[in-house]
Amino acid sequence: MTVTAGGGASIRSRADVAELERLDAWWRAANYLSVGQIYLLDNPLLSKPLRPEHVKPRLLGHWGTTPGLTFLWAHLNRVLVRRGLDALFVTGPGHGGPAVVATAWLEGTYSERFPDVGRDAPGMRRLFRQFSFPGGIPSHAAPETPGSIHEGGELGYSLAHAYGAALDNPDLLVACVVGDGEAETGPLATSWHANKFLDPVSDGTVLPILHLNGYKIANPTVLSRIPEHELMSLLEGYGHEPVLVDVDADEDPMVVHARTAGAMDRVLDRIADIRARAVAAESAERPRWPVLVLRSPKGWTGPRVVDGLPVEGTWRAHQVPLARVREDPAHLAQLEAWMRSYRPEELFDGEGRPVPGLDGAAPSGERRMSATPHANGGELLRPLRLPDFREQTVEVPRPGAVTAEATRVLGEWVREVVRANPSSFRLVGPDEVASNRLQAVFEVTDRLFTGEILPTDEHLSPHGRVLEVLSEHLCEGWLEGYLLTGRHGLFTCYEAFVHIVDSMVNQHAKWIKVSRSIPWRRPIAALNFLLTSHVWRQDHNGFSHQDPGFIDHVVNKKPEIVRVYLPPDANTLLSTMDHCLRSRDYINVVVAGKQEAPQWLDRDAAVAHCARGIGIWEWASSDAGSETDVVLACCGDVPTLETLAAVTLLRRYLPQLRVRVVNVVDLMRLQDPTEHPHGLSDREYDLLFPPDTPVIFAFHGYPWLIHRLTYRRHNHDRLHVRGYKEEGTTTTPFDMLMLNDLDRFHLVADVIDRVPGLGTRHAALRQHMLDERLRCREHTRRTGEDPPDVRDWEWPG
The missing domain is CATH 3.40.50.970 (Thiamin diphosphate (ThDP)-binding fold, Pyr/PP domains)
Incomplete structure (x- = not known):
């Protein structure tokens, strides 16, 4: 009426x-x-x-x-x-x-x-x-x-x-x-x-x-x-x-x-x-x-x-x-x-x-209305009651010994966060909570909906804590309004489509940047993104769903505002998300896969690695007590797996090569400390990446972002980055990697090309690596799946 x-x-x-x-x-x-x-x-x-x-x-x-x-x-x-x-x-x-x-x-x-x-x-x-x-x-x-x-x-x-x-x-x-x-x-x-x-x-x-x-x-x-x-x-x-x-x-x-x-x-x-x-x-x-x-x-x-x-x-x-x-x-x-x-x-x-x-x-x-504390949410903000994430960690007796779905493990912890904070935490996303393997939250709450509910519907209620609607704009707006008035939340989204809210993130980043300089504006809870269903695992969706560029967009914002994390497995994801939900006045972007994958670090090692943000994985390296011949760096869950698979090939064919494996969780650690508060000093960076040593870097996103973050470093001219090159289609996981030259065989070929002396002495090995790529591609075209030795690869341990 x-x-x-x-x-x-x-x-x-x-x-x-x-x-x-x-x-x-x-x-x-x-x-x-x-x-x-x-x-x-x-x-x-x-x-x-x-x-x-x-x-x-x-x-x-x-x-x-x-x-x-x-x-x-x-x-x-x-x-x-x-x-x-x-x-x-x-x-x-x-x-x-x-x-x-x-x-x-x-x-x-x-x-x-x-x-x-x-x-x-x-x-x-x-x-x-x-x-x-x-x-x-x-x-x-x-x-x-x-x-x-x-x-x-x-x-x-x-x-x-x-x-x-x-x-x-x-x-x-x-x-x-x-x-x-x-x-x-x-x-x-x-x-x-x-x-x-x-x-x-x-x-x-x-x-x-x-x-x-x-x-x-x-x-x-x-x-x-x-x-x-x-x-x-x-x-x-x-x-x-x-x-x-x-x-x-x-x-x-x-x-x-x-x-x-x-x-x-x-x-x-x-x-x-x-x-x-x-x-x-x-x-x-x-x-x-x-x-x-x-x-x-x-x-x-x-x-x-x-x-x-x-x-x-x-x-x-x-x-x-x-x-x-x-x-x-x-x-x-x-x-x-x-x-x-x-x-x-x-x-x-x-x-x-x-x-x-x-x-x-x-x-x-x-x-x-000009004085309401709801317009200065930090005045009303109370810390979340965060359960100990260690209770949800995966038992990892040795690196690679078990597999798990990282976001499914995270979902079990988020369930406990929802249970412990029944009126101050919301999970939002565009119809993807279950798709992104966070459905454990539905054990303690439902999706909020006050419209008609049918007997065939699942987990719908007028009182649910999960907000799902097929509009990234609306999800982002809900969460921003919730945070700005003194509460907490998490936005989960397919990586390729979070770009829909690029401009909203711009506005929020500018709001936080200015607010931090206003004494009476109190800090608010961070805007937290969990991006999954990511570029390297879009087997049935294809090219339209393959875009890791939101990271690049966020990195353009003021360094005191943005944080980007790429945890390589479930335990590091748990530790990272615990940190993000405790933070204030940030935009945190966390990228993690939802597919079954090897788990690398046990609980304590994961916590220590996330605290460092970057570190040498000694258990995967072979340069202890000697000069390093090559650094294999990796950032992201799939690049980490391919890097470790390349290490096993190098051990088999070039056992004398002294290899160092460096894994990056906190992307901003690569930057100069004058550019970002998380940046490593030149001395710390040089200890990880010796100035005269070639570095092969396997990255989750567009490779030029790594060059941008490290262009001031001493060995930048020896840094070679592999990442997403805007090549994709509906294909197998390994074929997707080969399309973008991020596969294990190409990484080994990169080592041979860039370590002095290897090219002339091991040209046949390089040719073998390229032949292996051809073998794998022929297998995918013939059978529709990756070869068993690739699909079922395990870290030898």
């Missing part, structure tokens, strides 16, 4: 009139402060006529969405005060930075966080001057903005973040403003379905607010131009109950406020009823949560016409409506008239402080 808040809603009492007049004054003050941020360097109270030197030389910012955001903030404040609610405001239109900074200053939070920006005229002047100004603050709802968990610089993620914030927060209302331009993005379109994953008892409430103001930068928005019945049907089809508020710029503001207040009350009453019925178990049906639709003019209350062209209600209001204020006296006069239209003399006293009546229009303390 669609509810339209139309007509001139009546104001019931004198108290209502006073409340709405206070609300209107607060809204005008927020708009005044917003315009001041975009334009002014000085004269913040307009205590003297506005002159060109009072205006910034570069006008940056976005006015168009701002008055709608301040309007919604003011009306939310009203219901929060009346009902004593805790709320978080998620700003989808990222360019609404002036609005959320203004409201934070008006509520006093900004001055508490930044004492030099006081709640007076000098503070207002600093507030205005710093906005979009060198050395100041960005124009978005950035980490510097109190009350923000979502910058919105890239549109599309607000609603997913909002639902992530609401999970396991039963007392929290998350008001999420979705811009109508943002609503055109793919991630946002999917996020409307997140209402099927919210438990009305144990989770909080998300109130989506679709703000239709008609335009993007230069074009109309789709949702503002479709017929009203079509828009309402769309929202109803998503499972919402729309409540529509229409605003006409020519209306009496008090009538608009009265109508909006009535709509907001109906929305909050409906939410309260849904939650009460769910707690009383009166209804098992999935609730139809309300969605508020606000239609207001773009650039509302701003200049209507500039230079003879319409501005308010058009795309011209998107950024800076008056662009030549310093040069054009007419523009300067319009700006002054615009700012004075808010009647600042009624809003601020002679010292620039908000008049006492304004404070009553907003909640106090932590109930101010």
Whole structure:
């Protein structure tokens, strides 16, 4: 059912009139402060006529969405005060930075966080001057903005973040403003379905607010131009109950406020009823949560016409409506008239402080949306209760003696993590928890789903701790919102398709980077990725599923933020993941296979190896007490196996060769310590990789990444890397390796090519290695599987 808040809603009492007049004054003050941020360097109270030197030389910012955001903030404040609610405001239109900074200053939070920006005229002047100004603050709802968990610089993620914030927060209302331009993005379109994953008892409430103001930068928005019945049907089809508020710029503001207040009350009453019925178990049906639709003019209350062209209600209001204020006296006069239209003399006293009546229009303390601890999740963060992963480790009597599926072993430990943390840990992924061998978690929880559940479904429940939906964007957004509000989680994904969230990872990395420099922003739990079903084991999916490049993407981010781990077996995977779930303010990427594979290190050796991040495997090496002839380095589970298989061939055919095996778990150990805090010193690096010794490096990903990380090292000219070369198809595991020259026979040939003197003396052996490749390829083409001596190879031990 669609509810339209139309007509001139009546104001019931004198108290209502006073409340709405206070609300209107607060809204005008927020708009005044917003315009001041975009334009002014000085004269913040307009205590003297506005002159060109009072205006910034570069006008940056976005006015168009701002008055709608301040309007919604003011009306939310009203219901929060009346009902004593805790709320978080998620700003989808990222360019609404002036609005959320203004409201934070008006509520006093900004001055508490930044004492030099006081709640007076000098503070207002600093507030205005710093906005979009060198050395100041960005124009978005950035980490510097109190009350923000979502910058919105890239549109599309607000609603997913909002639902992530609401999970396991039963007392929290998350008001999420979705811009109508943002609503055109793919991630946002999917996020409307997140209402099927919210438990009305144990989770909080998300109130989506679709703000239709008609335009993007230069074009109309789709949702503002479709017929009203079509828009309402769309929202109803998503499972919402729309409540529509229409605003006409020519209306009496008090009538608009009265109508909006009535709509907001109906929305909050409906939410309260849904939650009460769910707690009383009166209804098992999935609730139809309300969605508020606000239609207001773009650039509302701003200049209507500039230079003879319409501005308010058009795309011209998107950024800076008056662009030549310093040069054009007419523009300067319009700006002054615009700012004075808010009647600042009624809003601020002679010292620039908000008049006492304004404070009553907003909640106090932590109930101010700009001061809620939910927007500074580190204040609420509690360490996970992590069970001892050693209880799940694989017994490895000697290297290679047993096989196991690394992620299946990890799943048994993650099951215990879920059991020990029933309200602060979530596992998310795009329909791949079971595929990625983590299904042990279903012994203690289910997949969360509040839609229809059929008898044939398995592990579905309205109360599950696992979030699965076939949208990497939505999964990532859920987890980010969950982490940013003080909880923990793990994202598991096929390696090739995690690229779908590349841009989201960019945004989160930038958020963490900036937050780390803001003293009042407390550290949050790391964003943890487990990438499996990886490039080297995509036998039935083929080329489309073969891409290890997410590692390269992550390594581009600031080194104090990113960590990349490639554990070679189950025990190192357990130790690595235990470390990642304890970490803060990082993006951790862990790559591990799910297929049956040899296990190399026992529990204690695995812990020690992960603590080092890189190390010599003495049990596989033959250079003890002598100079090394060649280093065989490996990083990743399959490259490690192929390296060790190459070692056995070298032992058989070149027993006199002194070989060192170096395994890398922490990829960033390869980098110079001036580039990454995990980097080895040159001395440490040279001890592992002697400067005059050739190094054959078998790498999980694209080989040039290793060269990039080590280009400053002394022996870089002797480093030869094998990895993925964008060659793939649907084929056997070993044929996949041969396609990319990462197989054991090619590694042996590389040794012969690069160790001085071997090439001339052992040309026949090199030829034999190439013949072995031909033999294996012929076998795969004839039988459809790898030769038994390759498929069933074991470390001799």
